[in-house]
Amino acid sequence: MIKALGYFIEIIRGIVITSRHFFVNFFFRILNVLGIKTKRKGAVTIQYPEQRKEIATRHRSLHRLMAREDGKPRCVACMLCATVCPSECIYVEAAEDPELEMQKYPSKFIIDIGRCCFCGFCVEACPEDAIRMDTGKIELAGYSRDDLVYDLDKLLK
Amino acid sequence: MVKIFIDEKSFEVEDGITVFKAAKEAGIAIPHLCYHDAFPPEGSCRMCLVEIEGLPKLELACSTQVRDGMKVFTKSERVVEARKGVLEFLLAEHPLDCPICDKAGDCKLQDYYETYGLFESQFREVKEKREKKAKIGKNLIHDEERCIICKRCVRFLKEVTHTQELGIFERGIHTSVNIYELLPVDNNYSGNLAQICPVGAITDTDFRFKTRSWLLKKGKSICPLCSRGCNISIEYHPGFPHFQVPKKVFRIYSLENPDVNGFWICDLGRYGYSYIDENRLDRIMIKKEEQKIEPTWEQSLQFIAEKIKGLNFLKKTSQIALVLNTWLSNEELFLIHKIFKSDLNVESIFFADRPQSEGDDILLTPERSPNRRGAQEMGLSIQPVKLETLATKTRLLLVFGSSIQDQFSSSDIKKVLDKIETKILFASHSNDLISFFDIVLPTALIAEKGGSLTNVEGRIQKFSPVFEPSGDSLPEWMMLADLGREFGINPSFYEQLKTPEAISIETEKEIPFFREKK
């Protein structure tokens, strides 16, 4: 009996907290809408996706591969990113460009974003600054798992 | 014996050896680049400097002999400082392109820089551009920028192969290693150069850019491509299951064994590894007419055992014929000997091996299989297959390996096989023969099973599996032990043969050669 009472008290407390937030926000929001400047903004939500928050410069978003001036990837297929990746989601296959002196380039470069944990280790490991996570793309959902596998072409874009 | 002190600990060492060797025996590693156990000291890299009490300058550990009462310091401040200095000069013209260097991960220069270097270079001059992709041999590429002129390669070609294709040209900062006028390094041991080059100056086209050395797993094994039995390390990548990339062998390195191959292996063994991954037979295959049995190990082996049992019951074991090969291990040959010769008195035992080819006077032998000597010592006479003999009276034919197709045309083989009631093939690779047999059982390779081999000199060498057998394949010894148990002349004997070691113990008991060589 006493236990059940405690239960109801907690529910009422919850309702009080939620309604307090609601009414305080409501109040300041109305003041803001009416053009009265207050320190507090009122409503904290934004109208995503029409409205977007600015992404911090250090934020780690979808990877991209950097290109050289001639459009070829800057990556030299050293496989350090694939070595360091804790999710084992990078796969690199190297090839040799017969024309340029000793150029090793990735003939395949695949990141399985579905497995990636966005730790950013790959970016730190890269000796060529060839991979970055600064595209600002954060909506990475796909209709199938294969949609989440990014290959060289997709990553270079 | 003399008494010396290394880093203030005393050691008893043999007189006349070098400080480097004494330290190595004492378990103290001294950094070195040009020194290699296979050659006399060269003293060109200066990496092995140590301090010796009473001597004003630092000395080269690789070429200084020990003296009684000598006090050597390998870690003193002066030594560490000197190593730094040596490294700084070695790296003055070094391109430091480790990210694309195939040696990275195995590179001594890289390792020593990690341990003793880690300095900012004081050289402000731009590094000189040199040839980075000189083709110096059929599968060797030389990068002059990375070369530290340790002369290991030159000495190898002078002292091991006696072919002397490489030489040192020019002097001072322009010194370089190169071939003489259009005569490339083209001998059967050239691959060793890529392995002994302490840096990434010589790389081979076979491994070049394919993967990184630290991603590879390594396993000790024995090269099965000739009867020398060189000790090798099979380096493979276990595969990326998430990307459907299977296991793959990337290179073979030689392992040191002074009694067998010294430090080297030939190019045939080094580069002939593609058979491990390519074209493998992964499943049991059963011909349509035999569809009553399912392609499982139990059913297929039982089927064979029943056939043997039947013929044995009718006292017609002379109608069984075997075609063996000398890729089978001692243990497998012993089981075959035991089952078919001792238990069943089968007379038609033939051998079909890869055709012999040229050997050389370094390591390569003419035989292209690893265990011919083992088969001989087992008491199996190595008679070549005669198709006519097979055709006349055989009702059950067991063929191990696919080398009969090296000796006869497919149509001839088919003609003979069509006359035989039941024929079974034990094969590791898929090929034309498969369709002629009633049951084809996939077998494991030397790299995938355990056992021992007897090399050309009669040395018995054990090997263990480096990786799992491909697909459903199993080692032949396992199937043979199963067969022995199934057809049941002496099931309890075969019952206990659960490992190659157990079989090897029985071999030693029964065959004097293996007992004595143990």
Ligand code: SF4
């Ligand atoms: S962010 Fe981390 S998990 Fe994702 S690819 Fe890079 S290293 Fe791998």
Ligand code: SF4
């Ligand atoms: S670490 Fe950089 S250069 Fe190396 S493979 Fe990855 S992206 Fe390419």
Ligand code: SF4
């Ligand atoms: S030889 Fe060694 S130090 Fe030089 S680039 Fe190759 S790995 Fe790096």
Ligand code: SF4
């Ligand atoms: S190529 Fe390699 S082994 Fe030959 S001298 Fe240069 S560094 Fe030494």
Ligand code: FES
């Ligand atoms: S190892 Fe002694 S000088 Fe090179």
